[in-house]
Amino acid sequence: MAATPEVTDTTFDADVMKSDLPVLVDFWAPWCGPCRMVAPIVEELGEEYAGRVNFYKMNTDENPAIPSQYGIRSIPSLLIFKSGELTGTIVGFRPKSDLKKRLEEAIA
């Protein structure tokens, strides 16, 4: 399965805010066990939504600015953006079916 590409503090504006497609960003860190266990689920979703939603992950250790801007204090956190606006926030790990539901709502 294809690994989800990384987005950074530097590339966030171009890849997320200015994206034509809706974007889901998976905030994670290497020391966060559940974040690593959520990664394969996000990868599956990335394949299922290919062409409809762009998927990225952001390492909160290496990128302090964006997580702080969005008040991230718990990971994994999945943030969904549409036309440069935050339209969905999912904190912690949730069933894949819930993630899909929340994603559909956020990109509707």
Add this chain to the structure above:
Amino acid sequence: MNAERPETYDIAIIGAGGAGLTAALYGARARRRTVVFERLITGGQIATTELVENYPGFPQGINGADFAMNLVEQVSRFGAELRYEDVQSITPGAGGPFRIETGEGPYEAHAVIATAGADYNKLGVPGEDEFIGRGVSYCATCDAAFFQDVEVVVVGGGDAAFDEALFTTRYASKVWLVHRRETFRASALLQERVFANPKIEIVRNSVVERIVGEQMVEGAELRDVQTGEVSTLPVEAVFIFIGQTPNSHLLKGLVELDEGGHAHVDLRMRTKVPGLFVAGDLRVEAARQLVSACGDGATAALAAEAYLAELGIGEG
């Protein structure tokens, strides 16, 4: 998948924690068509454990997520399927396979091993749900690093609470360990470490009654259960580890459960329903250790294999 003829597996496992993944390993190695359904994340409770120090054969301990990822890789190598689907019901077939309903569709399996484990308990106090992700956490391993040089509270008196209290001291300036009783269930070794840690202050006989703040957590209101005295700790995070409840709702009406919701099984993890096995934290008298959960998973898979062989399924 054809909607009219659901996929039929030899062994369906419900829950991809230590017990379920080990059962899958044994099932797949027995060349049984094996599927594991996982509602949330693989690894179960072990995925949120920073360091497992009591699994035999790892003298320096092993990171919980590393352990889980290794196990998933091992299971996949032998061909078991992993599906991130929430099982909603298990129905024994009259003389045929079990029917398993998930949100995605029905499946069939000749043997079912329920290893759905247990979920953490919530405090059930005002502010708890409201501040999830903004200071309230059930995973210090995930979130402690966001609370650098501030005070935090850890609630609970067992191994998980003690482990996580020690972990949060890497970041927090001070850790309040709040427990509703005088004594602790945590292992003696963990108690020694916690008592010796200068950053941890223990508050006995007290409960968190309310979590307060504007946008983020700003404090935890405590009540001393003996004196009734109320006080507020100036914390930015509340980490909650107050035990767990078995995920036995799928088994209700199907197998005999004890008062706590654990399934009665025999020494081979068999329930009274032929072909239905329960292993790990979901069964009665579970030791609730990673090593025993894995052991249970192996036992259940071997018993399932014997059951399938007896029925003459998948032979020749």
